[in-house]
Amino acid sequence: MMANAIRVLAMDGVEKAKSGHPGMPMGMADVATVLFSKFLKFDASAPNWADRDRFILSAGHGSMLIYSLLHLTGYKQATREQLENFRQWGSRTAGHPEYGHLEGVEVTTGPLGQGLAHSVGFAMAERHLASRFGDELVDHRTWVIAGDGCLMEGISQEAIALAGRLKLNKLCVLWDDNAITIDGSVALSDATDQLARFKASGWAVKAIDGHDHGQIKKALAWATKQSVPTLIACKTKIGKGAATMEGSHKTHGAALGDMEIAASRQAMGWTAAPFEIPAELDKEWKKVGKAGSKHRKAWEARHLAHAQRDEFTRAMSGDLPNGAFAALDAKLKELVETKPAMATRQSSGEALATVFDAIPELVGGSADLTGSNNTFVKNTQIMDAPTYHGRYVNYGIREFGMAAAMNGMALHGGVIPYGGTFMVFSDYSRPAIRLAALMGTRVVHVLTHDSIGLGEDGPTHQPVEHLAALRAIPNLMVFRPADTVEALECWQVALQHKTTPSAMCLSRQKTPAVRTTDAGENLSRKGAYELKAANGTAKVSLFATGTEVAIALDAAAKLEAEGIATRVVSVPSFELFAQQPKAYQDAVIARGTVRVAVEAGLEQGWMRFIGEDGAFVGMTGFGASAPAEVLYEKFGITAGAVVEAAKARL
């Protein structure tokens, strides 16, 4: 029986690793078998075929389920050796499915709820691209297996409400309704009627016996006919097939042990060696892996004949169109002349306006702060049912759901998502930003209101630790542009990095133009650069980001007026600076000078610029509720304070 092949591989893999989660793969083996063999549109020989159905294992701890499926259906990278090296150094079969490690894994999962939330983005991208290129090129489904944990996480509500609102009918969630969590029965901590809950958000729902292939088949067929997203509650036994432990939470997160495995194999009539699949069964599964190839070939023919063939290929590749930055470059030249003073969130809006038409993959949105985030480009249509043609998403007050959906769209391909919220609420979306960094998705988080400069809303809305906290995430580019020129440059860099997410940190309050001469190159790309040279041999170096660059320039002018040669370094991105050659870094840092940094955040991380002896002018704790200018004064983030700090060290 095909499903037993999954069960045995799951037992074997976890047993060999002495680590892992056999219960879920065993429980969902039947559902997965029917899905893969009768419904999922895929071709194991072409894992990256653009019009494949997407399969997302939101309950990522059950990774042996997807590894088994990929192996059984003949994905080239999912070798027996990989299964035998489950959870070992250098293997493609990591403890949780990792995007980029193994073809067929569409998204990194494990942090619960997020696979489900990412799947909404996949489904959005699919419909949006179908509207752009036509159903003949884009017409596939997104199938998700989710567990109780996924549904308990709050993110699930954001995901299902957004999907329900958008009527994403090609999204189907298969809930592993096994009534078991790590601590025991689901009833210990939950009494939610999940069917009613999904229904309340506009989903079509159905409950089935997750071990009855007939019921599964019927339900999946039903799902393909709905006009709204679908939830199928699959009543299963965790660890189904385990001789004595079936149905117990003990099968969830540990190897079953030799004895139990032997007994289970015997009960299944399974005599093959560990990791070995009997020839007949192997043939049957491989056939499943090949079944989609006729669809793929037909699609390739359609693609070849399609008027937008090359444009589709380009869009899916993630390459930017030719001339993507022509308007941006022109605008840069204009800005050094016009020197506009504005909030950097407005500057970001200007940047978007220069690229939005030129890069049709850009899809924006906001977590209900459109006007504040300056994320909306004039005349853009809203992405909504039934056409999904618009390029702006009303994400609702769902920062985390937005960030996850953005990742999903980026992973699907053909879309470059950006989304706005207040910077302080990057805490809400943080787990998805982390996944973006881990997977390397090109998403741009537009984080406005980036300091006490937002004023009266007070400390709950004022980031102080967030620059440090975001900079702490590996492979995330954190930008804090100082003016419109830098904002355009930072956007350009963000969009040019195909495998790096960005956080664009932007002010609510107005700030003067500081880049007032044409450098002829994108200086922000270096992460930090000398914005103003000292008059003579520099005695003082001032480092600043964002709105505080103007303060540093002001302080420099005051110091120079007293005959103290002072240079100013703008630091739009720590991460990009860290990638520069050491000689460049040393020149910018200028260790021989008195070094002072000014940023309306915490000091953490700044010593790489100012050393132990340098001074930091910034925040030391939470902000307060008052007008912005009062707060800067009260918290001592002023040119005067910078001057004093420098002079105290001369």
Next chain:
Amino acid sequence: MMANAIRVLAMDGVEKAKSGHPGMPMGMADVATVLFSKFLKFDASAPNWADRDRFILSAGHGSMLIYSLLHLTGYKQATREQLENFRQWGSRTAGHPEYGHLEGVEVTTGPLGQGLAHSVGFAMAERHLASRFGDELVDHRTWVIAGDGCLMEGISQEAIALAGRLKLNKLCVLWDDNAITIDGSVALSDATDQLARFKASGWAVKAIDGHDHGQIKKALAWATKQSVPTLIACKTKIGKGAATMEGSHKTHGAALGDMEIAASRQAMGWTAAPFEIPAELDKEWKKVGKAGSKHRKAWEARHLAHAQRDEFTRAMSGDLPNGAFAALDAKLKELVETKPAMATRQSSGEALATVFDAIPELVGGSADLTGSNNTFVKNTQIMDAPTYHGRYVNYGIREFGMAAAMNGMALHGGVIPYGGTFMVFSDYSRPAIRLAALMGTRVVHVLTHDSIGLGEDGPTHQPVEHLAALRAIPNLMVFRPADTVEALECWQVALQHKTTPSAMCLSRQKTPAVRTTDAGENLSRKGAYELKAANGTAKVSLFATGTEVAIALDAAAKLEAEGIATRVVSVPSFELFAQQPKAYQDAVIARGTVRVAVEAGLEQGWMRFIGEDGAFVGMTGFGASAPAEVLYEKFGITAGAVVEAAKARL
């Protein structure tokens, strides 16, 4: 009309500040008026009366609603002057309600959804304390006003599912169902049937006209009779009473302007000067503020006569019982003898076991990782309906909801909550940890699996940036104990700080005892201390935390064997170290020595110990899936690497 007093004050306050949110207070003025005048048990002259009902404005942007109510009912601190200084420096009337600024504000709100999630903790604490001290001392309700934003945030699902499961029938949520968000109509981003959704999680629900006092009164009376938590959907018009802007999202987040306010006042027949309440109306409202005093006095009499009077007072004060740490102190003496090697998560479990009986306020729990977090003390009962007597909560897979509920319990008083999850998922609960730090709640986050040392689960589960990110939060004590002695010490410090939350970062993997002599004092309290002195004048200083302290000791032994005098500093808490006298800090840091830090996390923040020239042995990016010992080797976090780094700098 009483409700109009709220409306006018809201308009006046926002107008004077030229900043704020009048729409919500105006829309919910009727509901709030009925609640405060007919149902809410409170005495404005005794804001901290233990048995008062708790009122939580989850939609915190509508702060003028609560400020108006507190002013109108006669709370001493809520003066007219405070209303006039709404959102100004030093005022009690911050942009969003801030706990500790103004009596009557039970919790800081503004980050949406969190007031609702905190309210669950209030309701839990109430029932739990009722079981401990009897209904004659503890018998009050928790009333919440929540907006559309609160209900869209994922955290709301965690909160309502937990409350529903626990049948917290004294919790009532009044939903401001105004169908408006910042970007426009709720329908732009949501189509959820909220009544059905709450019902699905076991709530009793009802929809009313939120401007019909008769309906409001009937619904609130109904709510007090239910056996499960209640949701009342109050259909309202945002900005109700605004002459031309009523019902428009334009009333949400900005001053209405002189003209609109004048017209609105005229339509209401309101002629008093700004911030002035007509005498009759003032009298009526003040009467409301005094109505509860008879209940309060009756309660005081009951309290006076109560057998557990002093114990109740102590528990509510937050003071620990005498002898709270007797068993812990004894255990410490034992540990330096027995020198047990164990995972620090086990050490934390040992610490809990020594204080759990002695501190009856401790209420533990886990987000479904009880066995992994070592949060469960043997023989503890589960907190559940109908008695709520147990001291362990099955929070379910809801890290954020757990963290918020913990804050709510701590704010209610009489409970010291701790809760466990994997450290990487502190990202999920981060927004509530931040609020804990901002408000100063004594909650302890038990964060196990604190590094790549968790092994095979891989990078989705391995914190690398989390130590830096948690250390970035002001007023949060981040502990990373090196062994069982330090774990006990850190727990003691955490529990002794009444207004500081703690994060206890703990290993999955075993580590040897490193504190093997009785210091006679709690050394962890200093944040960092010399664990091992150099043999002779120190040439090298090694700094480490947690499981890496053993690596540092190993490296020191190797260096000493080569004749290089090396000291080792254990750093259980950056925050506590930063509070030490400068002379102590300098002595510990020992700038003249070669300095090397080792921690299985990122470098960010470590320069304060090692300076620009020091070496950091740790992570530079995400982890990987493999057994722990392999990962330490592959990522080069070894004694050998520490030795090399030191020698390279000698």
